[in-house]
Every structure is written in C-alpha cells, then in structure tokens.
Amino acid sequence: MDPSKPSPVHTEITEISDADRPPKSCPSCGSSQYRRKTYYFRDLYALGDIRTKRIVRYEAVTWECKDCNATFHVDYPEIPGNSPYLPSVVEYALYRIKKKGDSGRRVAEDLNVLHHVEVTAATVNSWVHPKKGKEKSNVPTEFDADDTVEDFSKVMAIDGTFKAVKQKKNDRPKDPKAPSCLYLTRLEDGRLAAYWHGEKRKKKSKDFSKK
Secondary structure: OOOOOOOOOEEEEEEEEHHHOOOOOOOOOOOOOEEEEEEEEEEEEEEEEOOEEEEEEEEEEEEEEOOOOEEEEEOOOOOOOOOOEOHHHHHHHHHHHHHOOOOHHHHHHHHHHHOOOOOOHHHHHHHHOOOOOOOOOOOOOOOOOOOOOOOOOOOOOOOOOOOOOOOOHHHOOOOOOOOOOOEEEEOOOOOEEEEEEOOOOOOOOOOOOOO
C-alpha cells in the first residue's frame, strides 16, 4: 500500500430497536394486547478509531394498545433523547477538557480525524459551558455536566422526574376533538413510558336500509 495514500475508513453500523425490549403491557390499562404502530430511525455517533467510523442506528417504536387504544412509547435508557452523540462521546470530550486541560477546538479536531465523529468545537464547548436559556441535555456523564448540544435532533426528551400516574376511563375526554394529554409513568423495569389517548376508531357499520 502506498504510504502517501490515506487508509480506507470502514463504517461500522450497530442496529438497536425498541422492538428488542418491548414493554410487558400497556402503561395505561395494563393490557398485554398491543400492536406496533409507527417507527422512525435515528443515527447516532459512537467513538470510532482511525480506520473505523461507528454509527448506532436506533429504531424508535410507538405502540398502540388493542384494548384502550392508547399510543405509547418506552424510552431506551442508553439512547439520549436530544443529541446525535452517544454518552461515551460526550464523556470522552469532558475528560479531555476537564481532566487533561485540552481545548474544545483540539478535542473536536481529534474527534473528527481520529474517531470519525462529526462535531464542531462550538458543540464540544457547549457540553462544558452550556449557554444560558438553553435546555439541558439528558446525556448522562460522570462529570455532571450540563450538556447542551447545538446540533439538536428535534426529538423531545423526558428526564424522568415526573410522578407516575394512570388515567381512569372516566377521566378521559368524551369530546373526540378535545386535546390529548401526555401521561408519564415508570415501568417495573425502571424505564420511563409516555402514553396518550387519541380518537377511538369508528367501526364500519353495514347499511341495511332499503333503497
């Protein structure tokens, strides 16, 4: 191999899905009868090496209960809700800056060149010094940093500080046009679930009238 030519970079993609860890039951009514409703994919950067770019492809799934028609989503704790970077990337940057005294510009350069993580110096610095008025990231780190990410993925994050509740049937709005409320509860395995009730599906009825 010609030493003047850069080595080829291999892209390694790891796929994970909410379907790999489905809930045991509907968080609204407790029924075990539910179906897969919608899904979407997100690509997140993981730490690579000089020849490997690592991506985690996450499939977020929403489910629909067959009994109460609630739509719900259960969080995947290892996946940050509002960042395109895995926690290991943020932890690496914070270690370099807080423990080793490196600059955000130098860390961003090494992440791009050595680990194939596309990130700007401004974003790296925002993990250490978040701007006032910005929302905190839910990326957990051992440094307890307020991790505000500029490259926001437009995904709402839930930090898990809400009290668990279950909605009674009589409390549901009878008006189908009324706005749906978002309910939060924690499952037995510790994961956070969010659910809401939409308009009930109308069953098709046959027309028995005589023409």
